[in-house]
Amino acid sequence: MKKIISNAILNLVLASLSWAQGPTQFHPGFNLFTKEQDVQLGQENAAQVRAHMKVIRNPVLTDYVNKVGRRLVAAREAQESGFPFTFEVVADPTINAFALPGGPMFINTGLLRAVDNEAQLAGVMGHEMSHVILRHGTNQATKSKFVELPALLGSQVAGGSLVGQLTKLGIGLGANSVLLKFSRSAESQADLMGSHLMAESGYNPMEMARFFEKLNQQGGQRTIQFLSDHPNPENREKAIEQEVHRLPEQPYSYQTGDFQRMKAVIARVREPKPPAPAKAQ
Ligand SMILES: [Zn+2]
Secondary structure, rough: HHHHHHHHHHHHHHHHHHHHHHOOOOOOOOOOOOOHHHHHHHHHHHHHHHHHHOOEEHHHHHHHHOOOOOOOOOOOHHHHHOOOOOOOOOOOOOOEEEEEEOEEEEHHHHHHHHHOOOOHHHHHHHHHHHHHHHHHHHHHHHHOOOOOOHHHHHOOOOOHHHHHHHHHOOOOOOOEEEEEEOOOHHHHHHHHHHHHHHHOOOOOOOHHHHHHHHHHOOOOOOHOOOOOOOOOOOOOHHHHHHHHOOOOOOOOOOOOOOOHHHHHHHOOHHHHHHHHOOOOO
């Protein structure tokens, strides 16, 4: 009994200590791109995405992701970044979403199908936005082409295509792109900053952890592209939980009220089939 009580006291002390420390602060790493170049690169890449994927113009789905997105954009770290976030739905049954440098985000219909509640969607969106805020894509591009980039970026003329130049260096949107496939440490940062955006928006950050855990348990299914682009850092759920203890206590009661309406529409959307897996020879 005595041990139980002392454990309870210890837990209380630890919880109040971590709260007193406040949320973990993150800053973008070394980057040869300017923030304006992040925005330009993202917008040029977004035009390519719109040309190659089927963007869904259904007003219910578009309004829905924009309502959740605007809520997250109002959070402090998103505001301070100054990046112009946009949110679009693409017809793709795989469970995924991705955000390009500078803010354009694309959310797969497969993700909208897979989430159990609005906070889980907000969790993935907040996580993606955090990659943008922390400039992980251009930070990784910087690290991969440290020697070649200064001359290329320095010779960039106003109005010229950045994507065209970067393609010459192999920096594009193909498989395993440095712009979209992140390291485990970038993943940890995006989880924790994502939890800040969620909490400030009134969403329970633990729903992000629950959704990742759910994907993990279904691991191995090829429809779960998210885990391949966003490798699971160790103790993902535990780390998010610890960060939540550092945040000021607040009610996680926000909902747009449109979740069921979105689910009714998404149930009727038909996507192109995912490509068949390569057959073993
Ligand atoms: Zn990620």
